[in-house]
Amino acid sequence: MSATRKGLAVRLGGWSTRHRKTAIIGWLLFVVVVAVAGGMSGSREMTNSENGAGDSARAAKILEDAGLQTPAGEMVMLRSDRPDGWRDAARDLSARLERTGETARVQPPVRSESGREGLVSFEMKGDPDSAGKRVRPVVDAVQRTASVHRGVEVHEFGDATAQHLLDGMLSDDLKKAELTAVPLALGILLVVFGALVAALLPVLLGLTACVGTFGLLAFVSHQVPLFDSTNSVMFLVGLAVGVDYSLFYLRRERDERAAGRDAGTALRIAAATSGRAVLISGITVMLAMSGMFLSGLLLFKGFAVATILVVLMAMLGSVTVLPAMLSWLGDRIDAGRVPLRGRRRAKRGHAGGGVSGRLMRPVLARPKLFAAVSGALLLVLCAPALGMKTEQLGMEKQFGSDAAISVAYQEITGSFPGDPAPAEVVLRSDRIGSPRFDAAVADFRKELAASGEFGRTVQVETHRARKVARIEVPLAGDGGNATSRHALDTLREELVPRILGPVSDQVYVGGELAADRDFNDQLKAGIVPVFLFIATVTFLLMLLCFRSLPIAVVSILLNLLSVGAAFGTMTAVFQHGWGAELLGMEPAGAVESWMPLFVLVILFGLSMDYHVFVVSRIREAHERGLSTRDAIREGIRSTAGSVTGAAAIMVAVFAVFALLRMQDMQQMGIGLAVAVLVDATLVRMVLLPSVMALLGERNWYLPRALRWLPSVSHGEEPVERPRPPLVGAGR
Numbered sequence: 218m219s220a221t222r223k224g225l226a227v228r229l230g231g232w233s234t235r236h237r238k239t240a241i242i243g244w245l246l247f248v249v250v251v252a253v254a255g256g257m258s259g260s261r262e263m264t265n266s267e268n269g270a271g272d273s274a275r276a277a278k279i280l281e282d283a284g285l286q287t288p289a290g291e292m293v294m295l296r297s298d299r300p301d302g303w304r305d306a307a308r309d310l311s312a313r314l315e316r317t318g319e320t321a322r323v324q325p326p327v328r329s330e331s332g333r334e335g336l337v338s339f340e341m342k343g344d345p346d347s348a349g350k351r352v353r354p355v356v357d358a359v360q361r362t363a364s365v366h367r368g369v370e371v372h373e374f375g376d377a378t379a380q381h382l383l384d385g386m387l388s389d390d391l392k393k394a395e396l397t398a399v400p401l402a403l404g405i406l407l408v409v410f411g412a413l414v415a416a417l418l419p420v421l422l423g424l425t426a427c428v429g430t431f432g433l434l435a436f437v438s439h440q441v442p443l444f445d446s447t448n449s450v451m452f453l454v455g456l457a458v459g460v461d462y463s464l465f466y467l468r469r470e471r472d473e474r475a476a477g478r479d480a481g482t483a484l485r486i487a488a489a490t491s492g493r494a495v496l497i498s499g500i501t502v503m504l505a506m507s508g509m510f511l512s513g514l515l516l517f518k519g520f521a522v523a524t525i526l527v528v529l530m531a532m533l534g535s536v537t538v539l540p541a542m543l544s545w546l547g548d549r550i551d552a553g554r555v556p557l558r559g560r561r562r563a564k565r566g567h568a569g570g571g572v573s574g575r576l577m578r579p580v581l582a583r584p585k586l587f588a589a590v591s592g593a594l595l596l597v598l599c600a601p602a603l604g605m606k607t608e609q610l611g612m613e614k615q616f617g618s619d620a621a622i623s624v625a626y627q628e629i630t631g632s633f634p635g636d637p638a639p640a641e642v643v644l645r646s647d648r649i650g651s652p653r654f655d656a657a658v659a660d661f662r663k664e665l666a667a668s669g670e671f672g673r674t675v676q677v678e679t680h681r682a683r684k685v686a687r688i689e690v691p692l693a694g695d696g697g698n699a700t701s702r703h704a705l706d707t708l709r710e711e712l713v714p715r716i717l718g719p720v721s722d723q724v725y726v727g728g729e730l731a732a733d734r735d736f737n738d739q740l741k742a743g744i745v746p747v748f749l750f751i752a753t754v755t756f757l758l759m760l761l762c763f764r765s766l767p768i769a770v771v772s773i774l775l776n777l778l779s780v781g782a783a784f785g786t787m788t789a790v791f792q793h794g795w796g797a798e799l800l801g802m803e804p805a806g807a808v809e810s811w812m813p814l815f816v817l818v819i820l821f822g823l824s825m826d827y828h829v830f831v832v833s834r835i836r837e838a839h840e841r842g843l844s845t846r847d848a849i850r851e852g853i854r855s856t857a858g859s860v861t862g863a864a865a866i867m868v869a870v871f872a873v874f875a876l877l878r879m880q881d882m883q884q885m886g887i888g889l890a891v892a893v894l895v896d897a898t899l900v901r902m903v904l905l906p907s908v909m910a911l912l913g914e915r916n917w918y919l920p921r922a923l924r925w926l927p928s929v930s931h932g933e934e935p936v937e938r939p940r941p942p943l944v945g946a947g948r
Contacts, residue, residue, distance in 0.1 A: 252431060271734075310362040324338045402460050454523075506520075514736070517815070601792075645685055646723075671690055747817070767918055819889065831853065
């Protein structure tokens with residue numbers, strides 16, 4: 218056998234099989250230590266200013282630095298059958314609220330026009346960002362009041378209760394996802410491998426990768442604060458990727474054993490082929506995820522760190538711990554066989570039958586037809602995305618109109634209609650309290666009144682010692698329509714710079730509408746550099762790995778079609794409501810503003826799993842001397858089981874998230890599940906082989922100017938003269 222230079226995956230696999238106790242015990246100890254240490258250190262979530270962008274974030278930062286954050290406000294409405302029948306309950310409630318020690322400024326009840334409703338308003342003490350963690354005694358006081366005064370209907374709504382509900386929902390949903398996704402993945406792997414031990418191994422590696430990443434993220438969060446959904450996103454990606462990587466590796470090792478290889482040779486071939494594909498895929502995914510750092514938003518930096526860490530953990534576990542486990546288990550990997558499944562698989566063997574074999578015959582016989590039809594179907598799926606509308610979903614859309622807090626909000630605003638949230642002018646100045654500053658504020662008030670675009674109740678709050686002032690300016694309109702947006706533009710572009718700018722060191726306009734617009738503007742500006750980065754990285758990696766310009770270009774185009782299908786599906790279901798009722802979901806009328814950029818990056822990374830795995834096998838067959846069409850047939854046939862199993866696991870995990878209660882989790886789950894399903898079936902099994910068949914030998918074209926690129930072997934090492942088995946293999 219000719220000497221060949223071992224690749225990194227082979228060297229890692231060889232080391233782990235020679236030192237399998239070190240590899241296995243070291244991995245488990247590392248996971249346990251970082252998980253426990255991370256839990257002890259705690260994690261830090263983003264503040265309002267860190268979660269924002271533009272001038273509104275700068276305004277929030279000034280207030281945070283000065284310790285002037287707006288307290289978390291709460292409201293409780295009491296309704297009775299007769300006018301003023303709620304008064305006793307209101308007095309009882311006020312007394313209970315005072316006794317909790319968590320409330321401040323409990324206001325006398327406000328009477329509605331009908332007299333049947335009373336509204337008690339108050340604030341939570343302490344940091345508003347942590348109010349949700351301290352609101353439980355207040356909620357209990359409200360519930361006890363409702364239970365004592367049975368003739369009175371009680372509804373509570375506020376910043377703290379919404380935060381408390383969100384935290385609890387995220388925690389409960391994550392537990393639900395874990396308890397549902399793991400058995401689903403295990404069940405699918407049982408079908409794929411037909412043996413309990415073989416099915417358990419990828420799940421255990423995926424779970425340990427996620428557990429270890431939870432601990433690592435806790436440490437990282439002190440430098441890069443996290444969004445409240447980051448851990449859910451990490452688990453979603455980590456379980457899917459971790460199981461898939463292990464599945465690819467384990468399936469190749471099982472196939473080589475079935476073909477008659479000894480244990481050591483089978484492990485070496487699996488490392489040289491699937492192990493190498495896992496490394497390429499993992500590096501591609503991590504580089505794609507790093508594109509989120511270019512978004513300009515801390516939210517995506519947290520997502521980037523979380524997904525990069527969990528993919529790194531999953532990748533390392535697959536190429537180190539998995540070979541050690543396979544070496545230790547040997548033939549015991551087939552323990553716990555599922556009845557009938559093993560016999561059916563043995564009968565099929567490597568005959569080349571099955572759905573993939575039957576499908577390849579017409580696809581390769583008429584590639585133009587299948588390329589046209591599959592391409593047209595994908596474009597149909599993409600079409601709704603042309604009318605995609607994005608926004609930061611409000612509470613009612615996020616939780617659903619039937620949620621208790623949404624009902625409370627509707628009831629309160631229906632009985633006590635109020636103005637939209639005001640704009641907030643925040644400035645820092647050494648001149649606060651001076652005659653010049655007071656004159657500028659007076660002129661500002663006059664200009665606001667004269668413009669007709671603002672409400673009359675302008676509130677000015679000055680803090681001379683802190684050199685900070687805050688001015689609340691009511692906006693015309695409903696707080697989000699064209700009238701309100703025009704008023705905000707007038708405030709930002711004309712009145713504030715001209716009147717308050719000369720007496721301020723720093724002055725910014727914030728508030729809910731300003732924050733929403735700044736966030737969306739940054740997202741729109743950030744998606745272009747992010748896309749260009751990940752497209753360039755993917756192109757260069759595919760060019761380097763396959764030394765083929767056509768394959769690199771096709772990789773980008775196929776990924777774009779998968780992403781477009783996800784965008785189209787999310788728009789159709791959650792914006793237009795097509796099929797939403799059938800799925801048991803409530804359309805929000807828009808897609809969550811951060812979702813398109815996130816899905817773009819995730820899918821560009823995850824689709825590399827299948828693409829690298831399938832094309833590597835095709836290239837491997839071609840390097841053995843098969844024609845391109847025969848190589849396509851063998852590559853698709855030999856990877857169909859693994860790709861189908863991996864896709865089924867990803868679709869199942871993502872579908873679990875689609876069934877959670879949060880609207881953004883539902884959108885993410887549906888979008889990713891559909892995209893992976895389409896990518897692993899229509900794209901990889903029909904469009905990819907038909908396009909490659911049309912290209913023929915041109916698939917392997919590399920311009921003369923790029924022939925300096927290193928040649929990377931895609932085939933197994935020759936085995937005519939087998940090497941001795943890896944140490945300990947098969948024992």
